[in-house]
Amino acid sequence: MSSSPGLRSLNINNINPHVKAAEYAVRGELAIKSEELRIRVKENAPLPFDSVISANIGNPQQLDQKPITFFRQVLALVEHPKLLENEEALKSSFGYEQDAIDRAKWLLKEVGSVGAYSQSMGAPGIRQSVANFLEKRDGFAADKKDIYLTAGASSGVHTLLHVICAKPETGILTPIPQYPLYTATLSMLDARCVPYYLDETHGWDTSVPGMREAYEKATNEGTDVRALVVINPGNPTGASLSAQDIEEVIKFAAERKLVILADEVYQTNVFIGKFHSFKHALRVMQRRDPGLYDHVELASLNSVSKGMVGECGHRAGYYELVGWDSEVQDQIYKLASIMLCPPVIGQCLLEMVVNPPKEGDASYEMYHKEYNTIKDGLLERATALYKAFEQMEGVEVGEPQGSMYLFPTLHLPKKAQQAAKEAGKKPDDFYCLRLLDATGICVVPGSGFGQKPGTLHLRTTFLAPGTDWVSRWTKFHKDFMKEYS
Amino acid sequence: MSSSPGLRSLNINNINPHVKAAEYAVRGELAIKSEELRIRVKENAPLPFDSVISANIGNPQQLDQKPITFFRQVLALVEHPKLLENEEALKSSFGYEQDAIDRAKWLLKEVGSVGAYSQSMGAPGIRQSVANFLEKRDGFAADKKDIYLTAGASSGVHTLLHVICAKPETGILTPIPQYPLYTATLSMLDARCVPYYLDETHGWDTSVPGMREAYEKATNEGTDVRALVVINPGNPTGASLSAQDIEEVIKFAAERKLVILADEVYQTNVFIGKFHSFKHALRVMQRRDPGLYDHVELASLNSVSKGMVGECGHRAGYYELVGWDSEVQDQIYKLASIMLCPPVIGQCLLEMVVNPPKEGDASYEMYHKEYNTIKDGLLERATALYKAFEQMEGVEVGEPQGSMYLFPTLHLPKKAQQAAKEAGKKPDDFYCLRLLDATGICVVPGSGFGQKPGTLHLRTTFLAPGTDWVSRWTKFHKDFMKEYS
Numbered sequence: 025m026s027s028s029p030g031l032r033s034l035n036i037n038n039i040n041p042h043v044k045a046a047e048y049a050v051r052g053e054l055a056i057k058s059e060e061l062r063i064r065v066k067e068n069a070p071l072p073f074d075s076v077i078s079a080n081i082g083n084p085q086q087l088d089q090k091p092i093t094f095f096r097q098v099l100a101l102v103e104h105p106k107l108l109e110n111e112e113a114l115k116s117s118f119g120y121e122q123d124a125i126d127r128a129k130w131l132l133k134e135v136g137s138v139g140a141y142s143q144s145m146g147a148p149g150i151r152q153s154v155a156n157f158l159e160k161r162d163g164f165a166a167d168k169k170d171i172y173l174t175a176g177a178s179s180g181v182h183t184l185l186h187v188i189c190a191k192p193e194t195g196i197l198t199p200i201p202q203y204p205l206y207t208a209t210l211s212m213l214d215a216r217c218v219p220y221y222l223d224e225t226h227g228w229d230t231s232v233p234g235m236r237e238a239y240e241k242a243t244n245e246g247t248d249v250r251a252l253v254v255i256n257p258g259n260p261t262g263a264s265l266s267a268q269d270i271e272e273v274i275k276f277a278a279e280r281k282l283v284i285l286a287d288e289v290y291q292t293n294v295f296i297g298k299f300h301s302f303k304h305a306l307r308v309m310q311r312r313d314p315g316l317y318d319h320v321e322l323a324s325l326n327s328v329s330k331g332m333v334g335e336c337g338h339r340a341g342y343y344e345l346v347g348w349d350s351e352v353q354d355q356i357y358k359l360a361s362i363m364l365c366p367p368v369i370g371q372c373l374l375e376m377v378v379n380p381p382k383e384g385d386a387s388y389e390m391y392h393k394e395y396n397t398i399k400d401g402l403l404e405r406a407t408a409l410y411k412a413f414e415q416m417e418g419v420e421v422g423e424p425q426g427s428m429y430l431f432p433t434l435h436l437p438k439k440a441q442q443a444a445k446e447a448g449k450k451p452d453d454f455y456c457l458r459l460l461d462a463t464g465i466c467v468v469p470g471s472g473f474g475q476k477p478g479t480l481h482l483r484t485t486f487l488a489p490g491t492d493w494v495s496r497w498t499k500f501h502k503d504f505m506k507e508y509s
Numbered sequence: 510m511s512s513s514p515g516l517r518s519l520n521i522n523n524i525n526p527h528v529k530a531a532e533y534a535v536r537g538e539l540a541i542k543s544e545e546l547r548i549r550v551k552e553n554a555p556l557p558f559d560s561v562i563s564a565n566i567g568n569p570q571q572l573d574q575k576p577i578t579f580f581r582q583v584l585a586l587v588e589h590p591k592l593l594e595n596e597e598a599l600k601s602s603f604g605y606e607q608d609a610i611d612r613a614k615w616l617l618k619e620v621g622s623v624g625a626y627s628q629s630m631g632a633p634g635i636r637q638s639v640a641n642f643l644e645k646r647d648g649f650a651a652d653k654k655d656i657y658l659t660a661g662a663s664s665g666v667h668t669l670l671h672v673i674c675a676k677p678e679t680g681i682l683t684p685i686p687q688y689p690l691y692t693a694t695l696s697m698l699d700a701r702c703v704p705y706y707l708d709e710t711h712g713w714d715t716s717v718p719g720m721r722e723a724y725e726k727a728t729n730e731g732t733d734v735r736a737l738v739v740i741n742p743g744n745p746t747g748a749s750l751s752a753q754d755i756e757e758v759i760k761f762a763a764e765r766k767l768v769i770l771a772d773e774v775y776q777t778n779v780f781i782g783k784f785h786s787f788k789h790a791l792r793v794m795q796r797r798d799p800g801l802y803d804h805v806e807l808a809s810l811n812s813v814s815k816g817m818v819g820e821c822g823h824r825a826g827y828y829e830l831v832g833w834d835s836e837v838q839d840q841i842y843k844l845a846s847i848m849l850c851p852p853v854i855g856q857c858l859l860e861m862v863v864n865p866p867k868e869g870d871a872s873y874e875m876y877h878k879e880y881n882t883i884k885d886g887l888l889e890r891a892t893a894l895y896k897a898f899e900q901m902e903g904v905e906v907g908e909p910q911g912s913m914y915l916f917p918t919l920h921l922p923k924k925a926q927q928a929a930k931e932a933g934k935k936p937d938d939f940y941c942l943r944l945l946d947a948t949g950i951c952v953v954p955g956s957g958f959g960q961k962p963g964t965l966h967l968r969t970t971f972l973a974p975g976t977d978w979v980s981r982w983t984k985f986h987k988d989f990m991k992e993y994s
Contacts, residue, residue, distance in 0.1 A: 031804030033735055033766045036836040040675045043840055051629055051846035059628065085625040093591070100589035103854075104581040106603070113602035117595045139820040140570040143544065144536055175660055175824070178848055186697070190525045208847045212671070250518055281518045319516030335624040337853030339660070351521040355528055361536035362693045363663055367852045368822030369588075 046211035048204050049472025054456055055080050058466035065464070073464035077493045079484040080466045082259075082428040084334030087487045089401075092333065092394050094124055094387045095376050101128030102138050102372050121386035131372045138368040144361040146173025146342070147368070150375045154342050157378035162304040166344065172356065173374065175339040175366045177289050177327040178205055183359050184323050184343070187352065188251050188283060189215035195242050197235060197252035197282065201431065201473035201481070203259040218242040218249055221476060224433070227296075227422055228261035230254060232272040239280060251283035252276075257290040257299065260473050260483040262425035264297035270305040274320060283321045289341070292331040294426040295403055303346055322346040328370065328377050330428065332398040335377075340370030406430065406486040412494045416501045428487060431470070434480040440508035452480040458504060463496040531696035533689050534957025539941055540565050543951035550949070558949035562978045564969040565951045567744075567913040569819030572972045574886075577818065577879050579609055579872045580861050586613030587623050587857050606871035616857045623853040629846040631658025631827070632853070635860045639827050642863035647789040651829065657841065658859065660824040660851045662774050662812040663690055668844050669808050669828070672837065673736050673768060674700035680727050682720060682737035682767065686916065686958035686966070688744040703727040703734055706961060709918070712781075712907055713746035715739060717757040724765060736768035737761075742775040742784065742911035745958050745968040749782040749911055755790040759805060768806045774826070777816040779911040780888055788831055807831040813855065813862050815913065817883040820862075825855030891915065891971040897979045901986045913972060916955070919965040925993035937965040943989060948981040 036044065055078075062076040078086060085091060097120055101107050107114060108128065114120040134149035135142055145151065151168035158166035174180040185196065185206075195216040198206045210217045220238040223229040235252065242249055254273060257264045265273070277284050286302040302322055310317045327341035345353060380395075381388040406424035413421040413432050421432035436444075436451050444454035452469035460466050470481025521529065540563075547561040563571060570576060582605055586592050592599060593613065599605040619634035620627055630636065636653035643651035659665040670681065670691075680701040683691045695702045705723040708714040720737065727734055739758060742749045750758070762769045771787040787807055795802045812826035830838060865880075866873040891909035898906040898917050906917035921929075921936050929939035937954035945951050955966025 031766060032832070032834055033768045033806055034673065034837045035834050036840070038675060039672050039837055039840060043672050043844060046843065046847065048843060048847045051843075051849075055846075081626065083626045085622040091622065091624045096589040096591075100585040100592060103588055104585035106578070106581075107585060110602045113598055117598035117602065118592060135822070137570040137576065137822065139576050139822045141566065141568045141821045175852065176849065182848070187524050187528050188519065190523060205847060212844075212847075281516065283518045321518055336626045337620070337622065337624045337850070339850075339852045347517070349517055349520050352519045352524055355521070355524060358531065358533060359528060359697075361540075362531065362533045362690060362697075363667070364536075364661065365822070365824075367660065367824045367855060369854055370852060 042212050042214045046208040047472070048208045049468050050081055050204060052472065054460055054466055054468065057457075058460060058464075061460070061464060071464070072462055073496065075493075076464040076466065077488045078466050079488055080468045082330065082485050082487065083336050084428070084487050085336065088489045089334050089398060089487065090394070091335065092391060094381055094391045095333070095335070095373055097124045098128045098131065098376060099369060099373060101125065102131050102135075103369065105132055123381060123385045123387050127376065131375060135368050135372065138372065140368070142365045142368050142371060144363075144365050145171070145357060146366055146371050150371050151342075153375045153379045154344075158303065158344060162301055162307065164304065164307040170345045170348075170353075172343050172345070172360060173366045173371050174341045174343065175370065176329060176336075177287065177325045177341045177343075179339075179366075180325050180341060180343040181205055181285070181287070182209055183356060184285060185209050185213055185215070186359065187356055189213040190250075191248070192216070193246060193248045195247035195249040196285075197238060197249060199230065199253060199255060199258070201260055201470065201475055202253070203255060203287070204472055206253055207474070216242070216247050218247060219474060222258065222261060222263070224476070224479075227425065228258055228263040228431075230256075230263075230265050230269050230273065232269070232276050235273070235276060249280070249282065251285055253285045253287065254302070255287040256302075257294055257426040259287075259290065259427050260429045260431040260468075262290075262295075262427040262429055262431070264294055264299055264426055266297065267300045267305065270300050270302060271309065274302070274306055274309060274317065278317050278320050281319070283323065286322060286324045288324050289327040289330045290427040291326065293402070293428060295406065296423060296425040303344065306346065319347065321348050323348075328374050331377070332395050332402075333377050334398075335373055338370040338373050339367055340374045342374060402428070402486065405489070408491060409484070409486045409494055412498055416498065417505050419501070424486065428485050429483050430486060431473075431481055431483050434470075434482060436480060437505065437508040440504070443508060452482055455480075455504070456482055459497065459500055462500045462503075463493070465493055465497055527697050527699045531693040532957075533693045534953050535566055535689060537957065539945055539951055539953065542942075543945060543949075546945070546949060556949070557947055558981060560978075561949040561951065562973045563951050564973055565953045567815065567970050567972065568821050569913070569972050570821065573974045574819050574883060574972065575879070576820065577876060579866055579876045580818070580820070580858055582609045583613045583616065583861060584854060584858060586610065587616050587620075588854065590617055608866060608870045608872050612861065616860060620853050620857065623857065625853070627850045627853050627856060629848075629850050630656070630842060631851055631856050635856050636827075638860045638864045639829075643788065643829060647786055647792065649789065649792040655830045655833075655838075657828050657830070657845060658851045658856050659826045659828065660855065661814055661821075662772065662810045662826045662828075664824075664851075665810050665826060665828040666690055666770070666772070667694055668841060669770060670694050670698055670700070671844065672841055674698040675735075676733070677701070678731060678733045680732035680734040681770075682723060682734060684715065684738060684740060684743070686745050686955065686960055687738070688740060688772070689957055691738055692959070701727070701732050703732060704959060707743065707746060707748070709961070709964075712910065713743055713748040713916075715741075715748075715750050715754050715758065717754070717761050720758070720761060734765070734767065736770055738770045738772065739787070740772040741787075742779055744772075744775065744912050745914045745916040745953075747775075747780075747910035747912040747914055747916070749779055749784055751782065752785045752790065755785055755787060756794065759787070759791055759794060759802065763802050763805050766804070768808065771807060771809045773809050774812040774815045775912040776811065778887070778913060780891065781908060781910040788829065791831065804832065806833050808833075813859050816862070817880050817887075818862050819883075820858055823855040823858050824852055825859045827859060887913070887971065890974070893976060894969070894971045894979055897983055901983065902990050904986070909971065913970050914968050915971060916958075916966055916968050919955075919967060921965060922990065922993040925989070928993065937967060940965075940989070941967055944982065944985055947985045947988075948978070950978055950982055
């Protein structure tokens, strides 16, 4: 059908300019190209590789991570409760234990049907389980009225930033490098990203002096800084904040009246250091210095997509609000209600993630074994990739610290930088595109996360199994460096 | 813990004013109160009723609608693929037919794991099934590259309006009464709702002259009207547009270069008249008058929450874009990618909704029977409620036309209006609050959808089973009218 574009209502120049301005490299040009290559591999097209490796996104079950059996056993029952009419067959033919059956019955009692809308904040019984988990994790009370279930952490971030960003001058302190959800959402909301740099020379530490400097500069330029984002453990860096750093961040937030948005989705993905929650630190400080920190507002986000669970496709998560004004919480409830409710089957999954089988439960042993196998596998893969990077000329990388990523620095030869320029690409984009074309490995250039001017990086997940893809990369890198030496 | 609100960063007066301005009555004051009452009923508190009836929201499975067995059989298998290792037990112990097993295998091949992120627009094979459905429904080609899977129609509307609303002067023609998702989203995006009234005297018809008048007025006032919303069949009215009306709307949109947002989520919930899709009408007009309508931009939305499926909790749906600029579609893709992907188990459900068992398939008979039982039940309940309204003094209502709602007019006595004023309530809010307090029945006042000044309505679903709740209402109404006569 012939089209008459001049007559259309919408074109790239008259749609929402803030949508146009948003950048999201994790699923950008490289990811689109990798999907095309995946189709060509299926069609047996002549390519220098026989598989596409999606190392651009933390998507464990797309690679070969298996779901945790207990979770999926229960989800099958809540999807199709008629299965519960024959418990004997579940046990004898399908290896169900009684606790899986009991959990499904309990979840069904809480939600009625996974086909019904729940309360907009999520089913009360499931929010109570999240509260129990937080109490146990932090040693401080948690209340289900402050817990909001979400369709993954991304939708929680979207809601919270939507409420906080009041005008174009609103600024949010954001780590650089960062997961680009933050900069993209701030673009869409026509608010300002106030970047603060993580300290690469000290294992990507969060430096409060750097944060303060960024705050002062932005304030002097007329930005109304209202919140700060901390991703802990870091994405893309994997670094965990020390207890001391967290305390410094809270002090700074208290002093400047900044909401703390703590993205804690990688809280169980820690290899070096230890995860300390912001909630715990805040409560300790409040107890120690009565009155000084009572006004601090914290939102802590978590997700079923990460950890050893990796259930990205189920789109589930939650955030807890600590210290927020109740009228503001009412507005957040309203926003949630306009979207009706988070996916209910995802809520059921979240319940099990925060309340897995315990020692003594019939399914515990299997759960525990599967969990640890995944955990060990992640460290093993991370280490293999780290060792390969260490051997590559011009690649600098710290030991794997956590999350699902490595974020090495690239020192590219002048000639490569020149070739990138001639191709109209940033040097890290150029390297990553060449890597994809030559090996089928898709990663994200550092420019997609932000990096100090003059430095180059890339982010790769360490989820893909085997060593074949790593050797492909090593060979490519050697050839690339030779070509441009 | 003592709080120091003055020290907080956020309060109701400094958060995003557009969030604050948004109104969403479907889950507003009455809904919150009804949840409180539900808890009190459970606690055996002394109340004049023994159950809360949530007639405020189209949530069939919260009441007693059973899910369609075939869908849930398959979803259990894709959640827990290990069940497929014993097909004989599935058949003998749980009544599975081979086509359910085969469908699950096919879906698993398409998505890999429901725990993995899919492509941001949705899994390609599932989008192809949607395209096949649309081709069959409309008799015109559909292409999966123009089909975007969503977490329910609400998130689709949110994305589309987000792209279209470019500035505070952007206006969207919106029917009144309307499902308040539209006005709420426009408030949040700081854009203008340009209301056009549906014609209550003619069964809530969509009148293009009324639309044109609203357009002219808004344009004269400096509004840049860019799109029009049609909800067909109507929410809250249930009315279906005639083929003639649809053609008139398309002509008007073509003349004024307006994007058509066709909310067609109730397309199978039709009692009177017939559903005509905008896509079909547009393609017929394009074929008949070559060149005249090629520039028309249409987005058509659908959902698994409505129809006879009623799978609200799964949050799944899609929209098809027809005639959109490819650069604008790229921006929509980017927005979708920032949110990663719609829930994958919901995508699987959507696939079955658009591609259910066919005549000759082993599961067809069961599917067909369940589908028709639900369909007949809806008409039966609608009719019973309609008859009750007909008997109520001061209540005027047309025959049930479609969707899941009745939207009667209330003629309240002067004394009741006076009492409402004294209570600081709108008269329809006052009536609905009294109804809830006396009977436990929760409905939505007409003011939540918009209504012509001086008129009063309410929206009730006709999903609740039995006749007991209807008699409660009849008795309440008699008492109420007597009290204020």
